[in-house]
Amino acid sequence: MTNVDASKPVPVPLPEAAPIAAAGTRIAAWRLLLRSPVTVASAVVLLVLVLVAVVAAPLVAAGVNHTDVLHALQGPSGKHWFGTDDLGRDILVRTVGAAQVSLTVAVVSVAFALIVGTAAGVLAGYLGGWVDTVIMRIADVMFAFPVLLLALAIVAILQPGMVTTILAIGVVYTPIFARVARASTLAVRVEPYVEVSRTMGTPTWAILVRHVLPGISGPVLVQTSLSLAFAILSEAALSFLGLGIQPPQPSWGGMLFTAQGFLGLAWWMSVFPGAAIFVSVLAFNLLGDGLRDVLDPRQRTVLEARTRR
Amino acid sequence: MADARVAGGPGDVAPPARRRQAHPLVRFLLHRLGSSLVVLLGVMVVVFVLIHLVPGDPVRIALGTRYTKESYDALRAANGLDRPLWLQFVTYIGHALSGDLGTSFRDGEPVTMTLLGRLPATASLALVGIVIALAIAVPAGIWSALHQGRASDAVVRALSQLGVSVPDFWVGMLLITVFSSLLRLLPSSGYVPITEDPVEWLRRVILPGTTVGVVAAAIMTRYIRAAVLDVADLGHVRTARSKGLAPRVVVLRHIVRNALIPMLTITGIQLATILGGVIVVEVVFAWPGLGLLVYSAVAARDYALIQGAVLLIAALFLLINFLVDVLYAVADPRIRLA
């Protein structure tokens, strides 16, 4: 039987006694989020990372390229906690300085992808028809290019540098947001509360602002957190290839590129910048997972069941 | 009361047989093939436009210090850049479809031949990578889903979370540090075709293959775990348990078997992702595949070669996705026998 008539009564378990709840769902969601130690820990790590980038990085900015060839390739010590590189530059200072660059690239590029992609996805999902076809075909085409390859191609056209890196990563991540936003919009669009609004003649913009955008905020927020993680990885990869952030500006990927020539000689040159990338990416990933647990209804019931026990 | 045993009431109809239409499997595949071709055309447009977005004259930039009037004109003519734009586009599409991807700006070699020469190295790396990834992810993902919430699940999830977050080139560097520099067990770079010396091929592919495979395994474990959990929630699993079947039968026949279809999809996507993503790993291990080629082409501003490589990799991505669709349709009776 083709499922045309959705009116078939679906027996929904209805607890007729109204549940006692003091506040709205948003507050409840935040509470659940705070109950997961992993999520809280990753949020704290990210907070520290932001503080390092905003407060500490400017303080050390002057010293990131301070060379001291006499003390080159020294292991971690009381003076140089993370050791020094082949030019005697302090790895700790450079790792801290690069945090600002990496976070800026990640945040700005993901913000670009978030705004452009979400807008395109919501329009495609809500309007449907040819708008949907055109937008999603473009997204399909962009998806056919592997992330790094498309970023490389963009860098090949423009001059490598921070702005190009941001643009490349932003463009590459846009279709992901378009897909996420479209899928959630399609789901929200057929929710009876949206259909009621449509039958009441509420203007489209009001429906989008009042119902659709809040309705898709969960998945989009989750995607934002995960994309920040991948953007840091992409920037590191581009910089590693020498096509992202250009020297003398320090970057984690660029530091790893330098370290490549000293793999057996100076393990600290590759371990510390690599660990910096790893910890930031991990924190964004874990935060994204924590958000998903709370904002994805199906997994949320699992979490609630767990916390209630 | 006897007629109660014959099924079929006024509203209770089995899905109707469709008349005068192609077999649903054929229609499904034609539909998928059609959209793949549309996307391929879009990819070609993007790749074509790429070279025209370069500020300034790409040929001039590519030639750099080797610039002479003759070499400039010859290169422009060889790549058809002296003709009107629309004509260039039509010829580009025509040539590309017949396998001619132009002439390298650097060495004047046909791009297609250069690319094909590099393909075996990348293919062997990608295949070794996906095999390692499957060997880790399939058992880990299924185990962790079937032990949801237990300690072993937590360990698998934590490890996969670490694997997803680690930069692949860093893993490669650490592997080189440990296995080449410190232990001196395996070579850190270079490629030998399997046809020449299988043992040496294996020795050289282990480290880059592991780098690719470990990162892919982390992602695939998460998807496979989710796929198995999705199936385990379905009503037919409860039916299977209500039949009193052995747990092994319930797991293998009613959970894992149903989860094979999404597993197939993620394997295809992951293989395609590896093909496009090996650039950094190839650079780290000096592995002479497509990735290293693209890398040197970008550095050398060899736009014809970049164009060709990007198109080839995107086309491979589409091809793998289409093949996954075919397998998917054949594996799922709901599509095969709709």
Added chain:
Amino acid sequence: MTAPDLVLAVDGLTVGIGRTGIVQGVSLAAHRGQTLGIVGESGSGKSMTVLAATGLLDAPGAVVGGSSRFTDGGREPAQLVGAPPRLLRSVHGGGIGFVFQDPGTSLNPVLTIDRQLTESIEAHLGMTRRAATRRALELLEAVGIPDPEARLGGYPHQLSGGQRQRVMIAIALSCDPALLIADEPTTALDVTTQAQIIDLVQALQRDRGTAVVWISHDLGVIGRVADDVLVLRSGREVEHAPVDELFQQPQDPYTRRLLAARPRIRPVDELPEPAPATGEPVLRVQGLDVRFPVQTAAGRTVVHAVDDVSFEVRRGRTLGIVGESGSGKSTIARALTGLVRPDAGTATLGGADLFARHGRVPRSLRRRIAMVFQDPFASLNARSRIGTSIGEALPGLGRTSGGRRRVEELLDLVGLDPAYASRFPHELSGGQRQRVSIARALALEPELMILDEATASLDVSIQATVLDLLARLQRELGLTYLFIAHDLAIVQQMSHDVLVLQRGRTVEHRPAVELFAAPREQYTRDLLAAVPPERPAALTGH
């Protein structure tokens, strides 16, 4: 009833999750050849009780207490509560067969029907695959699957919902179990299919002497199948009696309330005199035709959802549209409210064209029709306060004090505390939310209200109060309703005129009194005959 007939004896069964007791000391017994009906509203713990008693409960963290003894033929009784998995596996499928609610998901989509039948035969009866297939074929014949040999190699998606449920019954009975557990086996089916499944199970039970435990929320179904009835509420036994006693002399007030709230087809002489056909037509629909493409796993197909349907609704009256799933009844509502585009036909509301071809239908016209949907959970935005949701129907007034006053008036009108305006939907029960949806519809001051299965997902006692509210509002405010439902009894209760719809076409369209007294068409008669009778089968002598 003698002791040797006792198949399942449950005593003082409890199920707890954490500190909450879901089932609190339920006792029951199932006897050979007899059917025990368990009835209760949602949250009564009826499924939980039976799954726990048979050792099939898999809710994480659930703790089961009490006793459940199962006797298979002449063997020693087995204690199922706390039994080792090995013992439970030999009982499940072998001694106890199960049929679940949703035939759409109960069968494995990637295994053949043959494999799904033979696997339990092989496991419990030790037959070879070939012998098991022969038995599977006999079973498919026994449950009335047409062309069983061809079906054996097929897959579940090639069967209709009713056929899938027949296959489930074949699986459940494949090893001649002493006990059959039927957990809401007909709830997901249309009423005519439901009647066939009931007849099938009863016939098979007569042949084989199986004990049956039939769980349902529907007293009509229970009255039709059960010999004994157990009424549950919040995990406790309310009443346990032979079916005729329960229906004739219910002891507990809750049982009496349930019986009274149950929608039932009334005999003609109980109906009020039909109101004279006065009042000008508010809505006039001519030749409505809707087709739409449906995306299935294998591609698109076009479905002719509504095929040349015409009707009119007069002011202050109710037109009931009744049909089974796939009849197109909801599509009519969606076409009238602009949610789907009709392919042909005209519709006028007080003379204004609802299907304007050129240009869009003006907002002011849209607002003259209000719609109430089925699902009280999804009809309200979980992020908005009740007052905001209702206020959306009052543009320009929403946030003013006038708007707030109006929202409070509306809440009062639908029988809710005006203070609910500042609450969120999740703080309300299903019935309360549906009242909010009605208040929001009233805020438009519509000329026509479309109620699309507006009470279908509510428990019967709540459904009755919402139907009363709708009737009161119609009397007091002179509202005009288009009342869409699958349940003939509530359509009869609510409607002045009735339109019977089958696969997009009008079967019969007449005043309710005439239609229920003397249905002209066979399909209408089938529908009416399939409705479980008001009194249990045991009393009417069938």
